[in-house]
Amino acid sequence: MVNEVVLVVEDEDQARELLTEILTFEGFKALGFRNGAEALTYLETAPKPPSLVVLDILMPVMNGRQLRAEMLKKKELAEIPVIVITALDPAEARDLKPVRVIPKPINIDALVNAVRTVC
Amino acid sequence: MDSGPVLVDANPAGLRLVGLTTVAGVPLASLVENPATELESLFRIWSESPFPLPGRLAWKTGAATVPLELEAWCAAPAADAQAGVVIIRCKSLAENQRVESLRREVQARKQGEAELTDAVKARDEFIAIAAHELRNPLNVFHLSLQLLYRRFGKVEGIRDILNRSQFQLNRLNMLVERLLDVSRIRSGKYELHRETFDLNDLVQEVGLRFVEQYPNLKIELQTDGAVTGTWDRGRIDQAITNLLSNAVKYGQNKPIKVAVTTIRDEAVVSVTDQGIGLAPNDITRIFEQFERAAPNANNDGFGLGLWITRQIAQAHGGSVSAEGELGRGATFILRLPIDGQRSLEER
Numbered sequence: 001m002v003n004e005v006v007l008v009v010e011d012e013d014q015a016r017e018l019l020t021e022i023l024t025f026e027g028f029k030a031l032g033f034r035n036g037a038e039a040l041t042y043l044e045t046a047p048k049p050p051s052l053v054v055l056d057i058l059m060p061v062m063n064g065r066q067l068r069a070e071m072l073k074k075k076e077l078a079e080i081p082v083i084v085i086t087a088l089d090p091a092e093a094r095d096l097k098p099v100r101v102i103p104k105p106i107n108i109d110a111l112v113n114a115v116r117t118v119c
Numbered sequence: 120m121d122s123g124p125v126l127v128d129a130n131p132a133g134l135r136l137v138g139l140t141t142v143a144g145v146p147l148a149s150l151v152e153n154p155a156t157e158l159e160s161l162f163r164i165w166s167e168s169p170f171p172l173p174g175r176l177a178w179k180t181g182a183a184t185v186p187l188e189l190e191a192w193c194a195a196p197a198a199d200a201q202a203g204v205v206i207i208r209c210k211s212l213a214e215n216q217r218v219e220s221l222r223r224e225v226q227a228r229k230q231g232e233a234e235l236t237d238a239v240k241a242r243d244e245f246i247a248i249a250a251h252e253l254r255n256p257l258n259v260f261h262l263s264l265q266l267l268y269r270r271f272g273k274v275e276g277i278r279d280i281l282n283r284s285q286f287q288l289n290r291l292n293m294l295v296e297r298l299l300d301v302s303r304i305r306s307g308k309y310e311l312h313r314e315t316f317d318l319n320d321l322v323q324e325v326g327l328r329f330v331e332q333y334p335n336l337k338i339e340l341q342t343d344g345a346v347t348g349t350w351d352r353g354r355i356d357q358a359i360t361n362l363l364s365n366a367v368k369y370g371q372n373k374p375i376k377v378a379v380t381t382i383r384d385e386a387v388v389s390v391t392d393q394g395i396g397l398a399p400n401d402i403t404r405i406f407e408q409f410e411r412a413a414p415n416a417n418n419d420g421f422g423l424g425l426w427i428t429r430q431i432a433q434a435h436g437g438s439v440s441a442e443g444e445l446g447r448g449a450t451f452i453l454r455l456p457i458d459g460q461r462s463l464e465e466r
Binding site for chain 1: 269
């Protein structure tokens, strides 16, 4: 579990920084990305796929839905579990095929528990 | 003195039109509004025309004036001592006028309704955007507090401050969520995402959450076996949470009983407190928007919880009701059809 790589894809700077900090505090290797495109570049070039992607939906450049669609096109990326965090209605996250949807404002205990279950 | 043309006869419809039983000898001028203006010249033209001539007059019947559309022509010209005969065939325009005024009224109402719909829509959109935009800063606030908890939560004094902040933040969050719910319900975007589950599990989960939040709270759960149905778990969670919040708010810190059972084809969850109770006229009022059982109670909401609970119950084809007496506690009963699909079809 410790040092499992978790990507945090969230455009809101403060939220992203806090999330990575909390997940780091909880023992994960959390990496933050500002949008889907940045995360996709990492995913396509990383030597080892991460254990989990924590993904916001509404983001500029490439949103969460588009990133997920890209991930689902490639077998090795399609297998990475995704937890969606969103200020939208949780029902709108279903098509992203997440293992869990956590509504904003994020209940951090629920998120950490969900991350632990996956990693 | 010549009183001008007089009427000789009228058919029954004509009599109805002037509101008289007989017209023989009645001067035409006495029936026409403003006779002096045109009647004389009009009648001269009619009395010389062998062909029907169209025209309009306003007829006096009692206090009312009836607009008439007419055709008049000469049936027998005047000769020597013999008076001429003019036939006037007329049609009341009152009915047309009434239809026209009704049409205008319908149009005005439609326009008013459209304006109202637009206003409601604009308000709902505003609430939805406002609630959504509030969630992001709330999220950062939540995360900041959680990080502080992790870093300094064990420090005496700081933990109290964090707890207080978290409590108020949760309250603020709840208010935003309520606003968003109301806007969703109002705009009809209240879709149910059904799944099959045992209501006992959900009640237990919600109960545990309350006990975590209020460590001194006593909740007694009663069940007589699995109560499985197909409902929107998130919404039912919210409904039961609302009922329990209410019981906590008005329950005077006395134990709360939650019972889950099946009665015929309905799942029934009842939440009973031993608090301030309900006056008879509160029993229906409290389910309306912005209403509370006790306006001066230490409350932390808009008075929307029970209204939202009722919307959730009704969306599932169920209901929520209250029983109780002043000073003797209250019971809130949530009823849900076990067969979710059937209830949908019935609706």
